[in-house]
Amino acid sequence: MSAPVVILVEPQLAENIGMTARAMANFGLSELRLVAPRNGWPKKGAREAASGATHVLDAAKVFATLPDAVADLTMLLATTARERGQMKRVLLPAAAMTEAAERGANAEKVGVMFGRERVGLLNDEVSLADAIVTFPVAEAFPSLNLAQAVLLVGYEWRRAAGLARPRFTGEIRAPQATREALLSLFDILEATLARAGFYPPQKREIIARNMRDRLHRMSLTDQDVRTFRGALKALERGAHRRPDDAS
Amino acid sequence: MSAPVVILVEPQLAENIGMTARAMANFGLSELRLVAPRNGWPKKGAREAASGATHVLDAAKVFATLPDAVADLTMLLATTARERGQMKRVLLPAAAMTEAAERGANAEKVGVMFGRERVGLLNDEVSLADAIVTFPVAEAFPSLNLAQAVLLVGYEWRRAAGLARPRFTGEIRAPQATREALLSLFDILEATLARAGFYPPQKREIIARNMRDRLHRMSLTDQDVRTFRGALKALERGAHRRPDDAS
Numbered sequence: 001m002s003a004p005v006v007i008l009v010e011p012q013l014a015e016n017i018g019m020t021a022r023a024m025a026n027f028g029l030s031e032l033r034l035v036a037p038r039n040g041w042p043k044k045g046a047r048e049a050a051s052g053a054t055h056v057l058d059a060a061k062v063f064a065t066l067p068d069a070v071a072d073l074t075m076l077l078a079t080t081a082r083e084r085g086q087m088k089r090v091l092l093p094a095a096a097m098t099e100a101a102e103r104g105a106n107a108e109k110v111g112v113m114f115g116r117e118r119v120g121l122l123n124d125e126v127s128l129a130d131a132i133v134t135f136p137v138a139e140a141f142p143s144l145n146l147a148q149a150v151l152l153v154g155y156e157w158r159r160a161a162g163l164a165r166p167r168f169t170g171e172i173r174a175p176q177a178t179r180e181a182l183l184s185l186f187d188i189l190e191a192t193l194a195r196a197g198f199y200p201p202q203k204r205e206i207i208a209r210n211m212r213d214r215l216h217r218m219s220l221t222d223q224d225v226r227t228f229r230g231a232l233k234a235l236e237r238g239a240h241r242r243p244d245d246a247s
Numbered sequence: 248m249s250a251p252v253v254i255l256v257e258p259q260l261a262e263n264i265g266m267t268a269r270a271m272a273n274f275g276l277s278e279l280r281l282v283a284p285r286n287g288w289p290k291k292g293a294r295e296a297a298s299g300a301t302h303v304l305d306a307a308k309v310f311a312t313l314p315d316a317v318a319d320l321t322m323l324l325a326t327t328a329r330e331r332g333q334m335k336r337v338l339l340p341a342a343a344m345t346e347a348a349e350r351g352a353n354a355e356k357v358g359v360m361f362g363r364e365r366v367g368l369l370n371d372e373v374s375l376a377d378a379i380v381t382f383p384v385a386e387a388f389p390s391l392n393l394a395q396a397v398l399l400v401g402y403e404w405r406r407a408a409g410l411a412r413p414r415f416t417g418e419i420r421a422p423q424a425t426r427e428a429l430l431s432l433f434d435i436l437e438a439t440l441a442r443a444g445f446y447p448p449q450k451r452e453i454i455a456r457n458m459r460d461r462l463h464r465m466s467l468t469d470q471d472v473r474t475f476r477g478a479l480k481a482l483e484r485g486a487h488r489r490p491d492d493a494s
Contacts (some may be wrong), residue, residue: 022388023395025385025387025388026384026385026388026389026390026391026395027383027384027385028385051390052388053388081414082415083414083415087421090413090415090416091413092411092412092413094406134413134414134415135402136274136402136405136406136410136411136412136413136414137273137274137414138272138273138274138275138405139414140272141269141272141273141299141300142273142414143273143298144273144398148270148273148394148395148398151391151395151398151399152398152399152402155382155383155399155402158383158385159341159383163383164339164383165339165383166337166338166339166381166383167328167330167381167383167384167386167389168329168330168337168381169337174334
């Protein structure tokens with residue numbers, strides 16, 4: 001599965017390039033191409049901003065022109081914030097990366113272009129792309145910085161590539177309680193509450209049923225049942241103990 | 248539809264809080280709560296880092312403790328990168344925001360907690376939450392900065408809330424060509440190529456059919472058909488013109 005190539009067109013600030021490398025590494029992208037970086041490359045400050053993702057910077061390829069940078073790609077996307085008067089498909093990042101992942105699964109090389117810090121991509125540059133990617137930002141605050149745009153694209157690619165999994169799980173680690181254990185807990189709970197005088201006259205059945213619903217919602221494990229049984233026992237014992245009894 | 252509240256627990260750096268406000272505004276979040284910000288609030292430098300999203304900072308509420316900050320919420324999520332030994336659901340941002348949007352659609356108030364720059368959230372703080380949100384980052388480079396984490400949550404919320412639409416469309420703006428116009432183009436193309444001697448003997452039908460397939464793949468509009476017809480006419484005219492003819 002080939003991951004997309006990130007292409008920065010005439011990037012200017014060392015910090016942006018470094019943070020781009022970091023954002024790429026966060027989501028498993030590693031191939032960075034720089035087209036005519038302003039004031040040359042390498043740039044002082046990029047490595048520090050890359051915060052550990054210097055391997056991306058070290059492997060970055062520099063090209064004099066955009067056609068050179070994209071020559072080997074079979075699918076090219078252009079990130080833009082503004083309408084460009086081109087009859088080109090406009091995709092949100094999720095849809096764009098779904099396609100990119102499909103192409104990548106066929107060993108195709110896909111690229112995503114990001115433009116200059118101030119003016120973005122030129123129309124002629126956008127015209128080299130199959131489709132536009134735009135971010136679903138709020139109208140009132142539409143500007144993302146370069147590294148954030150790369151981050152969102154990387155995030156969506158990782159999901160589309162089926163690699164987005166939590167790095168750990170919580171959830172129920174103990175086995176679920178059997179119905180027998182559960183019914184036994186219900187009996188113990190209801191009997192204990194009855195002995196404690198909890199139920200108003202004639203209300204026991206309805207209150208008990210509602211309580212069972214609450215317990216069902218918890219998807220109780222064996223351990224949960226044991227803990228609740230122990231707590232009920234302790235509560236009943238504690239209720240019968242006089243304050244000055246030894247425990 | 249209520250958008251989630253962003254809760255920063257003991258945030259330290261003015262720049263991070265400002266960039267958080269900006270990231271929130273990018274995706275339509277506006278309610279920020281700060282729990283015991285280190286070295287007080289407001290902080291010099293936050294407004295500048297907010298880059299226009301100062302309304303979020305101005306409306307931010309400061310709380311002395313986390314229980315105070317989350318008292319009115321009916322759903323609370325905790326962002327963590329590390330496993331916490333808690334039997335709690337672990338959700339990726341998309342699933343978490345799908346639930347948050349459902350709750351928000353019922354006018355419930357949902358909160359998402361983000362921890363300290365260095366140590367994140369404490370276990371006791373995580374234990375106040377219904378579920379954990381973790382980001383599907385690459386094992387080798389798992390660290391996102393605070394504003395990036397907020398950005399991804401905001402991005403996913405906007406999608407889950409059905410607000411993620413391209414701010415513009417490209418696509419085919421002219422009407423699709425009718426079948427009649429398309430067949431007429433096929434005829435003109437094939438006749439022009441035949442006159443130009445393009446087809447090898449006995450290959451005309453198969454080559455012509457393959458060419459039709461290519462044109463079908465373009466989903467030609469009326470304008471496309473007219474343009475191609477004009478181009479074919481000009482090519483044929485140009486082929487018959489002698490180099491020194493006036494045009």
